[in-house]
Amino acid sequence: MKAVKQVQGNAFPLNRADVDTDQIIPKQFLKRIERTGYGEFAFFDWRKDDDFIINQPDYAGAPIMLAQQNFGCGSSREHAVWALDDMGIEAVIAPSFGDIFRNNSSKVGLLTIELPQEDVDYLMSRAEELPSSEIKIDLQAQTVSVGAEWTRQFEIDPFAKHRLLNGLDDIGITLENEDDISAFESERDALKPDTTPALESATKMG
Numbered sequence: 013m014k015a016v017k018q019v020q021g022n023a024f025p026l027n028r029a030d031v032d033t034d035q036i037i038p039k040q041f042l043k044r045i046e047r048t049g050y051g052e053f054a055f056f057d058w059r060k061d062d063d064f065i066i067n068q069p070d071y072a073g074a075p076i077m078l079a080q081q082n083f084g085c086g087s088s089r090e091h092a093v094w095a096l097d098d099m100g101i102e103a104v105i106a107p108s109f110g111d112i113f114r115n116n117s118s119k120v121g122l123l124t125i126e127l128p129q130e131d132v133d134y135l136m137s138r139a140e141e142l143p144s145s146e147i148k149i150d151l152q153a154q155t156v157s158v159g160a161e162w163t164r165q166f167e168i169d170p171f172a173k174h175r176l177l178n179g180l181d182d183i184g185i186t187l188e189n190e191d192d193i194s195a196f197e198s199e200r201d202a203l204k205p206d207t208t209p210a211l212e213s214a215t216k217m218g
Contacts, residue, residue, distance in 0.1 A: 013121045014178040015179030019103045023076035024065050026046040031079055032086030033113060037095040050091055051098030070143035077107040078136050081129075085112025093120045103149050105156065106130050119181055125149065125156060125166045134162070143166040152177060 016207045041053045065071060078098070083106040084092060093116045096104070103123040114124045127135075136147050138158065148157045151173065157163040174180070 013119075013179045013181040016102065016121055017151055018146075018204055019075055019123065019151075021075040021146055022071060022144055023071075023078050023105070023135065023139045023147050024074050024101075025073050025136045026065055026077055026079045027136055027140070030079035030082045030085055033084060033085055033089050033092035033110070036084070036092040037089065042089065042091055047094055050095035051100070054095040054099050068143070073100060073153040075100060075102040076147055076149070077101050077104045078132060078139055079104060080132070080136075081107045083109050084117075084124075085110035088112040088116070090116050090120075093117050093122055097122050105132060105135060105147075118169075119174050121176065123149065123151060123176055123178065125163055125168070126164060131156075131164050133187050137197065 035058065037050055037054060038056050041050065041056070044050070055064070055066055059066055061067075083104060087218065092113060097120050101122065103125060104117075105125045105127055106128045108126060109117075109124050118126045134160070135147065135156075139147075145158065149155070151168075152159070154166050154168060154173075155163055156166060
Protein backbone atom coordinates (compact mmCIF):
# COMPACT_ATOMS: atom_id res chain seq x y z
CA MET A 13 0.00 0.00 0.00
CA LYS A 14 1.29 3.46 -0.87
CA ALA A 15 2.12 5.91 1.89
CA VAL A 16 0.09 9.11 2.07
CA LYS A 17 1.79 12.22 3.40
CA GLN A 18 0.57 15.10 1.23
CA VAL A 19 -2.05 15.40 -1.48
CA GLN A 20 -2.15 18.46 -3.72
CA GLY A 21 -4.22 19.30 -6.77
CA ASN A 22 -7.66 20.27 -7.97
CA ALA A 23 -10.83 18.53 -6.86
CA PHE A 24 -13.99 16.98 -8.28
CA PRO A 25 -16.93 18.86 -6.68
CA LEU A 26 -19.39 15.96 -6.30
CA ASN A 27 -22.12 18.09 -4.79
CA ARG A 28 -24.39 15.25 -3.65
CA ALA A 29 -25.29 13.83 -0.25
CA ASP A 30 -25.78 10.15 0.69
CA VAL A 31 -23.63 8.81 -2.15
CA ASP A 32 -23.70 5.10 -1.37
CA THR A 33 -21.29 2.36 -2.36
CA ASP A 34 -23.69 0.95 -4.98
CA GLN A 35 -23.57 4.30 -6.78
CA ILE A 36 -19.78 4.44 -6.50
CA ILE A 37 -19.39 0.93 -8.00
CA PRO A 38 -22.59 -0.84 -9.16
CA LYS A 39 -23.14 -4.48 -8.22
CA GLN A 40 -22.67 -5.88 -11.74
CA PHE A 41 -18.93 -5.17 -11.49
CA LEU A 42 -18.41 -7.08 -8.26
CA LYS A 43 -17.86 -10.32 -10.19
CA ARG A 44 -14.32 -9.24 -11.05
CA ILE A 45 -11.69 -11.15 -9.08
CA GLU A 46 -8.96 -8.49 -9.29
CA ARG A 47 -8.52 -5.57 -6.92
CA THR A 48 -7.55 -3.27 -9.81
CA GLY A 49 -9.30 -2.02 -12.91
CA TYR A 50 -12.43 -0.71 -11.18
CA GLY A 51 -11.75 2.95 -11.90
CA GLU A 52 -13.37 2.98 -15.32
CA PHE A 53 -16.59 1.66 -13.77
CA ALA A 54 -16.77 4.14 -10.89
CA PHE A 55 -20.08 6.04 -10.91
CA PHE A 56 -21.00 3.97 -13.98
CA ASP A 57 -24.69 4.93 -14.11
CA TRP A 58 -24.10 8.60 -13.41
CA ARG A 59 -21.41 8.82 -16.08
CA LYS A 60 -24.08 8.20 -18.71
CA ASP A 61 -25.00 11.86 -18.17
CA ASP A 62 -22.52 13.96 -20.19
CA ASP A 63 -22.87 16.77 -17.64
CA PHE A 64 -21.80 14.60 -14.71
CA ILE A 65 -18.79 16.17 -13.01
CA ILE A 66 -16.49 13.19 -13.59
CA ASN A 67 -16.99 13.63 -17.35
CA GLN A 68 -15.84 17.25 -17.36
CA PRO A 69 -12.34 17.61 -18.92
CA ASP A 70 -11.48 20.53 -16.60
CA TYR A 71 -11.31 18.07 -13.69
CA ALA A 72 -9.44 15.27 -15.47
CA GLY A 73 -6.83 13.72 -13.19
CA ALA A 74 -7.99 15.51 -10.03
CA PRO A 75 -6.59 13.66 -6.98
CA ILE A 76 -9.18 15.00 -4.54
CA MET A 77 -12.95 14.51 -4.38
CA LEU A 78 -15.33 16.81 -2.52
CA ALA A 79 -18.66 15.37 -1.45
CA GLN A 80 -21.57 16.08 0.84
CA GLN A 81 -22.92 14.34 3.95
CA ASN A 82 -22.74 10.59 4.50
CA PHE A 83 -20.42 9.77 1.60
CA GLY A 84 -19.83 6.03 1.19
CA CYS A 85 -22.93 4.91 3.07
CA GLY A 86 -24.70 1.65 2.23
CA SER A 87 -23.12 -1.77 1.82
CA SER A 88 -19.67 -2.69 3.10
CA ARG A 89 -18.18 -3.46 -0.34
CA GLU A 90 -14.46 -2.71 -0.45
CA HIS A 91 -14.78 -2.37 -4.22
CA ALA A 92 -16.05 1.20 -3.76
CA VAL A 93 -12.73 2.23 -2.24
CA TRP A 94 -10.80 0.25 -4.86
CA ALA A 95 -12.72 2.06 -7.63
CA LEU A 96 -11.94 5.53 -6.27
CA ASP A 97 -8.31 4.61 -5.74
CA ASP A 98 -8.06 3.18 -9.25
CA MET A 99 -9.46 6.35 -10.81
CA GLY A 100 -6.69 8.32 -9.11
CA ILE A 101 -8.51 9.72 -6.08
CA GLU A 102 -6.09 10.06 -3.15
CA ALA A 103 -8.35 11.94 -0.71
CA VAL A 104 -12.06 12.59 -0.18
CA ILE A 105 -13.29 15.59 1.81
CA ALA A 106 -16.86 15.58 3.14
CA PRO A 107 -18.85 16.57 6.25
CA SER A 108 -19.34 12.89 7.15
CA PHE A 109 -18.72 9.36 5.88
CA GLY A 110 -20.18 5.91 6.16
CA ASP A 111 -18.22 4.23 8.98
CA ILE A 112 -17.35 1.05 7.06
CA PHE A 113 -16.31 3.01 3.98
CA ARG A 114 -14.02 5.20 6.07
CA ASN A 115 -12.45 2.15 7.73
CA ASN A 116 -11.95 0.40 4.37
CA SER A 117 -10.36 3.54 2.95
CA SER A 118 -7.55 3.63 5.50
CA LYS A 119 -6.62 0.04 4.60
CA VAL A 120 -6.10 0.92 0.94
CA GLY A 121 -4.40 4.30 1.25
CA LEU A 122 -7.39 6.56 0.56
CA LEU A 123 -7.47 9.51 2.95
CA THR A 124 -10.92 10.55 4.19
CA ILE A 125 -11.22 13.99 5.79
CA GLU A 126 -14.22 15.34 7.68
CA LEU A 127 -14.65 19.12 7.71
CA PRO A 128 -17.57 21.24 8.93
CA GLN A 129 -20.35 21.81 6.43
CA GLU A 130 -19.46 25.45 5.85
CA ASP A 131 -15.88 24.55 5.00
CA VAL A 132 -16.93 21.84 2.57
CA ASP A 133 -19.39 24.27 0.97
CA TYR A 134 -16.60 26.82 0.53
CA LEU A 135 -14.30 24.29 -1.13
CA MET A 136 -17.18 22.99 -3.25
CA SER A 137 -18.18 26.41 -4.57
CA ARG A 138 -14.55 27.33 -5.25
CA ALA A 139 -13.96 24.10 -7.18
CA GLU A 140 -17.14 24.66 -9.19
CA GLU A 141 -16.17 28.23 -10.09
CA LEU A 142 -12.44 27.59 -10.59
CA PRO A 143 -11.83 24.00 -11.71
CA SER A 144 -8.07 24.55 -11.63
CA SER A 145 -8.12 25.76 -8.03
CA GLU A 146 -5.67 23.69 -5.97
CA ILE A 147 -6.17 22.22 -2.52
CA LYS A 148 -3.21 21.11 -0.41
CA ILE A 149 -3.61 18.42 2.23
CA ASP A 150 -0.84 17.77 4.77
CA LEU A 151 -1.58 14.60 6.72
CA GLN A 152 1.26 15.02 9.23
CA ALA A 153 0.07 18.53 10.14
CA GLN A 154 -3.59 17.52 9.63
CA THR A 155 -4.37 20.60 7.56
CA VAL A 156 -6.34 21.42 4.41
CA SER A 157 -5.25 24.64 2.68
CA VAL A 158 -6.18 26.77 -0.29
CA GLY A 159 -3.36 29.16 -1.09
CA ALA A 160 -2.04 31.14 1.86
CA GLU A 161 -5.36 32.65 2.87
CA TRP A 162 -7.42 29.61 3.96
CA THR A 163 -6.34 26.73 6.22
CA ARG A 164 -8.36 24.31 8.32
CA GLN A 165 -7.34 21.62 10.78
CA PHE A 166 -8.96 18.19 10.63
CA GLU A 167 -9.15 15.31 13.08
CA ILE A 168 -8.15 11.76 12.19
CA ASP A 169 -7.95 8.52 14.15
CA PRO A 170 -4.29 8.13 15.25
CA PHE A 171 -4.17 4.50 14.12
CA ALA A 172 -5.52 5.39 10.67
CA LYS A 173 -2.97 8.22 10.45
CA HIS A 174 -0.16 5.81 11.33
CA ARG A 175 -1.36 3.38 8.65
CA LEU A 176 -1.54 6.05 5.96
CA LEU A 177 1.73 7.83 6.75
CA ASN A 178 3.62 4.54 6.69
CA GLY A 179 1.74 2.79 3.88
CA LEU A 180 0.69 -0.14 6.07
CA ASP A 181 -2.06 -2.54 5.05
CA ASP A 182 -3.24 -5.30 7.43
CA ILE A 183 -0.23 -7.49 6.63
CA GLY A 184 2.14 -4.57 7.14
CA ILE A 185 0.55 -3.81 10.52
CA THR A 186 1.09 -7.44 11.57
CA LEU A 187 4.70 -7.43 10.41
CA GLU A 188 5.44 -4.41 12.59
CA ASN A 189 5.28 -6.92 15.45
CA GLU A 190 7.35 -9.60 13.72
CA ASP A 191 10.03 -9.70 16.44
CA ASP A 192 7.42 -10.13 19.19
CA ILE A 193 5.64 -12.83 17.21
CA SER A 194 8.90 -14.70 16.62
CA ALA A 195 9.83 -14.44 20.31
CA PHE A 196 6.43 -15.79 21.31
CA GLU A 197 6.70 -18.66 18.86
CA SER A 198 10.16 -19.62 20.18
CA GLU A 199 8.69 -20.10 23.64
CA ARG A 200 5.60 -22.08 22.66
CA ASP A 201 5.19 -25.67 23.79
CA ALA A 202 6.40 -27.97 21.02
CA LEU A 203 3.09 -29.88 21.08
CA LYS A 204 1.06 -26.80 20.21
CA PRO A 205 0.44 -25.70 16.60
CA ASP A 206 3.35 -23.94 14.95
CA THR A 207 2.23 -20.74 13.21
CA THR A 208 5.71 -19.96 11.88
CA PRO A 209 4.83 -21.07 8.29
CA ALA A 210 1.93 -18.62 8.25
CA LEU A 211 4.21 -15.82 9.42
CA GLU A 212 6.80 -16.69 6.77
CA SER A 213 4.07 -16.68 4.12
CA ALA A 214 2.86 -13.26 5.29
CA THR A 215 6.43 -11.96 5.17
CA LYS A 216 6.80 -13.06 1.56
CA MET A 217 3.47 -11.41 0.62
CA GLY A 218 4.52 -8.17 2.33
